[in-house]
Amino acid sequence: MKWTLIYENLRIALGSIRTNLLxxxxxxxxxxIGLTALIGILTAISSIEKTISNKFTGMGAxxxxxxxRGMNVQIGKGELRNKRYGFISFKEAMQFKDEFDFPAIVSVSHEATGSATVKHESDKSNPNVAVIGADENFLAVEGHTIQYGRNFTKQEISDNRHVAILGSDLAKKVFPYHPNPVDKVIISGGAKYKVIGVLEEKGAGFGSQSDNILLLPVTNVRQVFSRPNMSYKMVVKANDSGQVDVAISEATGLFRIIRRLTVHDEANFNVNRSDNLSRLLIESTGSVTLVAFIIxxxxxIGAAIGLMNIMLVAVAERTREIGIRKAIGANSKAIRNQFLFESIIIGQLGGVIGIxxxxxxxxxxSMVMESAFIVPWLWVIVGFVVCLVVGVLSGLIPALKASRLDPIESLRYE
Known part of the structure; x- marks a missing residue:
């Protein structure tokens, strides 16, 4: 009997919905629309978070x-001034690489420019190529793999040879008719280089152009792209991910000695874990998620007010119908449930469309950032629950009003 009554209320509610279709x-x-705004923003944020994790996974944990190290210092009420702690010289970087005896791989590199042009005969690239001075360990610590050719050798780095490795996009631009440009000659920065390798496509993200790069020996970049106060970067990849904290302590202690810092001196360099930036970026999306949820x-809430108003109008329009139903035996509970079910069904239909x-x-x-399709199941469930709450709260007052109508007065209503 109970399920028959529920089915009857649902049937009447659906009939009323079809009657007032517009x-x-x-x-x-x-x-x-309200739920689309919420789920859309949260899905985009989930996509960004996943892309961040994938992009930084390449370097490994x-x-x-x-x-x-650089820091902005504000003096009084004046403008921010940039305080620098001293550039890391080539000598210091190479000394660290030679003396760091922890079980790890150390790479020394320097980004010479981000606006270079690379030429081969009549073909040339746009002036947006990132030229990076690298050593033989650069590919291993940065997560690159070779598609054609080979990596730098230690001898080529020490001998300052004019050899180069191209990113996949750069190779396509400079050698549009040669899928394998190994042993070809290119020109960049006024110097000629022999191509010894081409990298596999890695993808770009967060301002980086990992496929539009030109890798040259770091010793060659030091001379060809020379400028005052060139600062070098060391990337250390521990053999055991469980020993990273120990490796950081060892590296920090050694580099403090190399830079002749005492125990009382502040460190004038930064040590950043590869997963720190991704963690910070993901944490920064938390405030965006909160704002999106509030919006x-x-x-x-506006939709709930609109739904309640429409349900109140429906009660007023169907007063005579309510009187007839009560006259033939429907009780107040049945009338209340009919309008409540109608409100819930409308809310859930809106929820399905919005989700x-x-x-x-x-x-x-996800399409823009070339990441996988994301379905934020948690927020999908939250969306359904929110729509259920909206439907119940919006329909409760009209349903109670309908259930309390006097059947005699309702029959006389015009």
């Missing part, structure tokens, strides 16, 4: 970087 569609769209919630559209809109970010 009003129902507008209400569903209001709820759907067992890497850290030692580089020059979506405000929109849904589907929101996930699709949010995954436009």
């Amino acid at each position: 009003r129902t569609i507008l209400t569903i769209l209001i709820i759907g 067992n890497s850290f970087t030692i580089e020059n 979506g919630l405000i929109t849904l 589907v559209v929101g996930v699709l809109v949010g995954n436009l970010m």
Whole structure:
């Protein structure tokens, strides 16, 4: 009997929804747009977080970087001034590489420029190529792999040879008709280089151009792209990911000795773990998530008010119907449930539309960032629950009002 009554209420509610189709569609769209804004933003944020994790996984969780330290210092009420702690010289970087005897790989590198042009005969690249001075360990610590050719040798680095490794995008631009340009000659920075390798495609993200790069021996960059106060970077990749903290302590202690710092001196260099930046970026999206949730919630509150108003109008329009139903035996509970079910169904239909559209809109970010399709199941469940709450709260007052109508007065209502 109970399930028969529920089925009957649902049937009447669906019939009423079909009867007032335009009003129902507008209400569903209001709820759907509110939920689309919420789910869409949160899906985009989830996509960004996953892309951040994937991009920084390439270096591995067992890497850290030692580089020059800079800090903005505000003096009084004046402008910010940049305080520098001293550049890391080539001599210091190479001394660290030679003396660091921890079980790890050490790479010394320097980004010479981000606006170089690379030429081969009549073909040339745009002036946006990143030229990086690298050593024989650079590919291993940065997560690059060779597609054609080979890596630098230790002898080529020490002998300052004019050899080069191209990123995949750069190779396509400079050698559009040669899929394997190994042993070809290119020109960059006024010097000629023999191509010894081409990197596999890695993908770009967060301002980096890992496929539009030109790798040259760090010793060659030191001369060809020479400028005052060149600062070098050391990347250390521990053999055991469980020993990273120990490796950082050992590296910090050794480099303090190399830079002749006493126990009382402040470190004038930075040591950054490879997963620190990704963790900071992911944590920074937390505030964006909160703002998105608040915006979506405000929109849904507006939708709830609109739904309640429409349900109150429905009660007023169907007063005579309510009187007839009560006259033939329907009690107040049945009338209340009928309007409550109608409100819940409208809320859930709006929720389904909002969630589907929101996930699709949010995954436009996944397409832009070339990451996998994301379905934020937690927020999908939250969306359904929120729509259920919106439907119940919006329909409760109209349903109670309908259930309390006097059947005699309702029958006389025009």
